[in-house]
Amino acid sequence: MREISLHILDIAENAIRAGASRIGIEVEADRQSDTLTVTVRDDGCGMPPEILAGVKDPFVTTRTERRVGLGLPLLAANCEATGGSLDVQSRPGGGTTVKAVFGLSHIDRPPMGALHETIRALAAGNVDRRVTLRVRSEKGEFEFDSDTVKAALDGVPLSSPPVAEWLKEHLQEGIAGALELD
Numbered sequence: 001m002r003e004i005s006l007h008i009l010d011i012a013e014n015a016i017r018a019g020a021s022r023i024g025i026e027v028e029a030d031r032q033s034d035t036l037t038v039t040v041r042d043d044g045c046g047m048p049p050e051i052l053a054g055v056k057d058p059f060v061t062t063r064t065e066r067r068v069g070l071g072l073p074l075l076a077a078n079c080e081a082t083g084g085s086l087d088v089q090s091r092p093g094g095g096t097t098v099k100a101v102f103g104l105s106h107i108d109r110p111p112m113g114a115l116h117e118t119i120r121a122l123a124a125g126n127v128d129r130r131v132t133l134r135v136r137s138e139k140g141e142f143e144f145d146s147d148t149v150k151a152a153l154d155g156v157p158l159s160s161p162p163v164a165e166w167l168k169e170h171l172q173e174g175i176a177g178a179l180e181l182d
Contacts, residue, residue, distance in 0.1 A: 001074055003113025004038060004102070010071040011040045011098050012122050012131075018044030020095065022130045023122065027115070029104055029137035029179055035084070036102040036109065036181070047090040055088045075100055082106035104181075112181050116171035119144060123167065124158040133171075135178040142174035 001007050008025060015023050020042035028037045047055070056076045075098075076086040082103035090096035102109045115135075123131045123146040133144040149158065149167070156163055 001071075001078070002110055004036075004078075004100075004110050005113035005115040005118040007071070007075045007078070007100065007110075008038060008040060008115070009118045009122070011075075012042075012118075014071065015040070015042035015044050015096065016126060016129065018042065018046070018096065020044035020129065022132075024132045024134075025119070026134045027112075027136070027179065029181060031104065031138055034104045036104045038100045038102075039097065041095065041097045043095040046092045046094045046096055048092055052088065052090050056086070072098070078102070078108075078110055081108040112179070116168060116175050119171050120164065120167045123149070124164055127158060133175075135175050137179050139180050140178040142178035144171060144174065 001010065012023050012025070022041075022043045024039075024041040026037075026039040026041075028039075029035075030037070056073050072086070072088065079086045079100050079102055083106060084101040084103055086101075087099045088096065089099075119131065119133050122129075123144075127150070129146075131144075131146040133142075135142045146158065153163060158164065158167060
């Protein structure tokens, strides 16, 4: 995957398949330590130890429709190419946390991509789940909570065209106000 936002989408889709009702995404850029950290937490079914042990192996997957899982191995390779790392913590019944650390200024760090579109699509396409985003850097901080937005809309769906447009602008402005990367 060529963009970090697509890695986030892939991890969130895994969480949805794992039955998660909450998906929390944090993005933190720290110029002092020259790191970009992306953390995705979910409350899904978690992974058994034998799957967790091979999470960076493309031939270890829980999917039944195909025998290869490339998402986390590609993410690990992208992190490691920048001097960073990938850590995955999970336990059956306890959800999963994926923490990806990239070298912030490293030439091989993938661009963030359209993070606002990823979050909008996750929130609007999964109305029965809570999607949160927290973005932090020296520039500022931005938080988004799909449950707060849904409550304020009083039954108007997140996928309705005016709301979708507002979500796109709100997320784009908020993220840009808190994060300067690409």
